[in-house]
Amino acid sequence: MTRQMTGAQIVVQALKDQGVDTVFGYPGGAVLPIYDEIFQQNQIRHIIVRHEQAATHAAEGYARSTGKPGVVLVTSGPGATNAVTGMTDALLDSIPMIVLTGQVPTFMIGNDAFQEADTIGITRPCTKHNWLVKDTDILAETIHQAFHVATTGRPGPVLVDIPKDVQFAMGDYTTKPKTKISHYQPRVKGDIDAITKAVEMLEKAKRPIIYSGGGVINSGVGASQLLRELSDATGAPITSTLMGLGAYPASGDNWLGMLGMHGTYEANMAMHDCDYMLCVGARFDDRITGRTDAFSPNSYKVHIDIDPSSINKIIHVDTPIIGDIGHVLEDMLKVWKSRGRKTNAAGIAKWKAQIAEWKAVECLKYKGSDTVIKPQYALERLEALTKGRDRYITTEVGQHQMWAAQYLGFEDPHRFMTSGGLGTMGYGTPASMGVQIAHPDALVINVAGEASWLMNMQEMGTATQYNLQTKQFILNNERLGMVRQWQELLHGSRYSHSWSESLPDFVKLAEAFGAKGIRCSDPADLDDAIMEMLNHEGPVIFDCLVEKHENCFPMIPSGAAHNEMLMGDDKTEDAIKGKGGALV
Amino acid sequence: MNALTLKNGASKKSAYDLKNPLGDEIETHTLTVIVDNEAGVLARVIGLFSGRGYNIDSLTVAETDHEGHLSRITIVTTGTPAVIEQIKAQLDRMVPIHSVNDLTVEGPSVERELAMLKVTGKGEKRVEAMRLADIFRANVVDTTLTSFVFEITGTPEKIDAFVELMRPLGLTDLARTGVAALARGL
Numbered sequence: 001m002t003r004q005m006t007g008a009q010i011v012v013q014a015l016k017d018q019g020v021d022t023v024f025g026y027p028g029g030a031v032l033p034i035y036d037e038i039f040q041q042n043q044i045r046h047i048i049v050r051h052e053q054a055a056t057h058a059a060e061g062y063a064r065s066t067g068k069p070g071v072v073l074v075t076s077g078p079g080a081t082n083a084v085t086g087m088t089d090a091l092l093d094s095i096p097m098i099v100l101t102g103q104v105p106t107f108m109i110g111n112d113a114f115q116e117a118d119t120i121g122i123t124r125p126c127t128k129h130n131w132l133v134k135d136t137d138i139l140a141e142t143i144h145q146a147f148h149v150a151t152t153g154r155p156g157p158v159l160v161d162i163p164k165d166v167q168f169a170m171g172d173y174t175t176k177p178k179t180k181i182s183h184y185q186p187r188v189k190g191d192i193d194a195i196t197k198a199v200e201m202l203e204k205a206k207r208p209i210i211y212s213g214g215g216v217i218n219s220g221v222g223a224s225q226l227l228r229e230l231s232d233a234t235g236a237p238i239t240s241t242l243m244g245l246g247a248y249p250a251s252g253d254n255w256l257g258m259l260g261m262h263g264t265y266e267a268n269m270a271m272h273d274c275d276y277m278l279c280v281g282a283r284f285d286d287r288i289t290g291r292t293d294a295f296s297p298n299s300y301k302v303h304i305d306i307d308p309s310s311i312n313k314i315i316h317v318d319t320p321i322i323g324d325i326g327h328v329l330e331d332m333l334k335v336w337k338s339r340g341r342k343t344n345a346a347g348i349a350k351w352k353a354q355i356a357e358w359k360a361v362e363c364l365k366y367k368g369s370d371t372v373i374k375p376q377y378a379l380e381r382l383e384a385l386t387k388g389r390d391r392y393i394t395t396e397v398g399q400h401q402m403w404a405a406q407y408l409g410f411e412d413p414h415r416f417m418t419s420g421g422l423g424t425m426g427y428g429t430p431a432s433m434g435v436q437i438a439h440p441d442a443l444v445i446n447v448a449g450e451a452s453w454l455m456n457m458q459e460m461g462t463a464t465q466y467n468l469q470t471k472q473f474i475l476n477n478e479r480l481g482m483v484r485q486w487q488e489l490l491h492g493s494r495y496s497h498s499w500s501e502s503l504p505d506f507v508k509l510a511e512a513f514g515a516k517g518i519r520c521s522d523p524a525d526l527d528d529a530i531m532e533m534l535n536h537e538g539p540v541i542f543d544c545l546v547e548k549h550e551n552c553f554p555m556i557p558s559g560a561a562h563n564e565m566l567m568g569d570d571k572t573e574d575a576i577k578g579k580g581g582a583l584v
Numbered sequence: 585m586n587a588l589t590l591k592n593g594a595s596k597k598s599a600y601d602l603k604n605p606l607g608d609e610i611e612t613h614t615l616t617v618i619v620d621n622e623a624g625v626l627a628r629v630i631g632l633f634s635g636r637g638y639n640i641d642s643l644t645v646a647e648t649d650h651e652g653h654l655s656r657i658t659i660v661t662t663g664t665p666a667v668i669e670q671i672k673a674q675l676d677r678m679v680p681i682h683s684v685n686d687l688t689v690e691g692p693s694v695e696r697e698l699a700m701l702k703v704t705g706k707g708e709k710r711v712e713a714m715r716l717a718d719i720f721r722a723n724v725v726d727t728t729l730t731s732f733v734f735e736i737t738g739t740p741e742k743i744d745a746f747v748e749l750m751r752p753l754g755l756t757d758l759a760r761t762g763v764a765a766l767a768r769g770l
Contacts, residue, residue, distance in 0.1 A: 121624075121627070124624070124628060124631055125631055125635050128679065129679035132624075153677070182679075186677075307677060308673045311673065312666060313670055313673075316606055316666075
C-alpha cells in the first residue's frame, strides 16, 4: 500500500525515515509548504540560521562531528546561490550533506520568475549529484536516493530541487526499503592481491611512514581504531593531513604531527626520506606534496582510497587499493598477522633515531613575549587549559587555522572541523554552531581570526537564540594574517589591503547579541581570561589581541620540496621564488 | 571489461607498443559511456570535461535503450596517458554513469561517422564530384540541377579525405555526426 501525501509531507516523512533529527535552514517563498509541515511536527528540529551559507557550514559541522549527514533546507534563487559556497566546501572535504532547495513552480521554470535561478545548473559542479523533481510521485524515492549518494562511496553534498507546485501536489510516498536500488554502489572491499603486496612491502620497509587523511575519519571510528592498531603494531611513524587530525592520537608514540605546507619538520622530512609510504584516505593535495617532482623520491607508494579518481591524479603510486579505509585496513592487518607480524625492526629503529634528530630541531618553537600575547602561546594555553575535556574545535581559515593544527592536540576523530580543501573564511562560526547542536553538553571552541570571523558573525544570533555555548576564540591581529605573510614572502612586504580597519568592539558586539564578551591583551592575564571563557555557561566572544606581524612557521614555500622548509628564524624576504610565485 | 581494471598505458597492439603511463605523448582515445537517460546528463559529462580542462574531439549521444532509460555517449578525447586514465576515473565515479569503456585499449573496435556534404557546381566539376562520390561509396540523398547532397559513412579519416576532395569541387555545407563506435566480437 502506498500512502498519498502532499509533496511537502513527503519531504518531512522522508527525512524522518532517514533518521534525520536536525535540519539547518532558512525559509522563503518557494519552500513555504515544507516549512508549514515542519511547523506541524516535533520529531525534526529545525535550526533557523541567519544566512544560507551558514546553514551549509553548520550542517558540515554537524556532519563532521557526528558521522551522520547534515541536512539543509533553503529557498529558491538567492537561498540556493547562498548555499553554493558550503556545498563546494563539502565537496572538496567529502562531507555528506543533503541540501533541499525550493524552486519556482514547474510551469514557471525558465521564465525568469521571481527568485528563480537555475539551481541544478549552478550546483552541478559543486555537488556529487543533484536532482530536479518535477513529479511528486518520485519525490520520496529521489530523497532516499539522495541520502544514499551523499553517504556512500566518497561522501559529498547532494541537492534536491523541489518546485513549489510539486510540494503542494499529492503523490505516492515510497518508503526507504521500497526505493529501487541504485546502480551507484561504490566498492568497499579492497583487492586482496593489492593488499597483500602492500603488506609485503611494509614488512621489508626500513623507513616506513603512514600518511593519513580525512578519509579515515569519514570511514568511521572503527577505521581510526584500525589505523592506530596498524601504526602501533608495525611501529610505522604516522603523519596526517589537516582533515585527518585525530584519527591517530596526538599523544601516540608514532605521531609526527601534521605534514604539508605548515606541517612539522619531522613529518615533512620523514615523508621526503621514507622508503615506504602508506597513504590512507588522503589525496596528495598541493598543500601536502609541495613540488610534485621532488615529492618523496625514493619511496614505494601505496594509496588506499574509496574514490578511483584519486589514484594517480597527482602522484603516481605503485600499489593502489580502491576501497573503504575501514575494510581495507582490517584486511591489511589480517594479512599482516597471518604472515607472522613481520617488520624490519632494525631498519625501523634506525629510522626512529633519525626522526628523533628531526624532532630535536623543535620546529614549533617561537620567540615568547612578556608584553604581547603570541598567537602560538594563546593556543598552547588553550590546549593546556582544556586538556582532558571532551573538546570539539572548529576553525576559520588562515594562520590561526594552521596554528590550531600545530599547537592543539587531537586525541580522537570527529573532534576537529575545518575547511581544508576550499579554505572558506567564515566556515568556523556556523560550523561550531552545528557541532554544538549535535553535542549540546560538549565544549565547542571556534579558533578564529578576526577577519574570517566577521564573515559569518551574524550567526551569533543563532548562538544566543539556541543558547549554544560555543566559545568564539578570536586571535585578533588586526590583519589578514596569512595574506600578509604571503605579501611579506612574495611581494616585498607591500601589505595591500591585508589589514582590518574599523573593527568592531568585540566585547560590545557580544553584548549586543546577548552573549558574553572577554578581551585579553596581556599574556599574564590570559589563563584567567580563558578560564572565565570556559566557565561561562553560554556563548562567548573572546577577543584575544595578539602579536600583529607573527608569521606561521615552519613553512614549505610554494614550489619547494618537503626538505626545503622555511623555519621560524630563517630570512623571509623573497622566500617564494621562480615558478612558486605563480602557485597559490 | 572495465576500463579501470586495465593496466595503465596498456595498448591494444603488441607488447612493444606498451605506453609509459607517465609519458608526455598525446594520445587519442575513443571512450564509450553508458549513462542514465535523464535530464542534464550530457551537461554533467561536458561540464566535467570543461571544468577539468580535458579535450573533446568528438561527442555523440543518443538513447540506445528506451526501456532501461539508457543512452550511449561516444567521446573521442586526447591527452597524455595519465590524463586519459584520470578522465575515465572521473567519468566512472559520476552517479548517472553505468560504465566507461576505452575502445582504444580494450581490444579491436569499429568506428564510424556519418557526414552530409552539399556540393554545388555545374559542368565538369559536377561530374567529377559524382565520380568521386561513387569511388567513396557516398550516396546522393538530394539533387538539383546545380547541387548534390552526399551522404557518406566511414571512419573519420575516410570522411576527412572525401571532404578535402569535395572542397575544390564546390563544397558549400558540411554536417558531421561525430564518431559512433563499438567493440568487435562478442
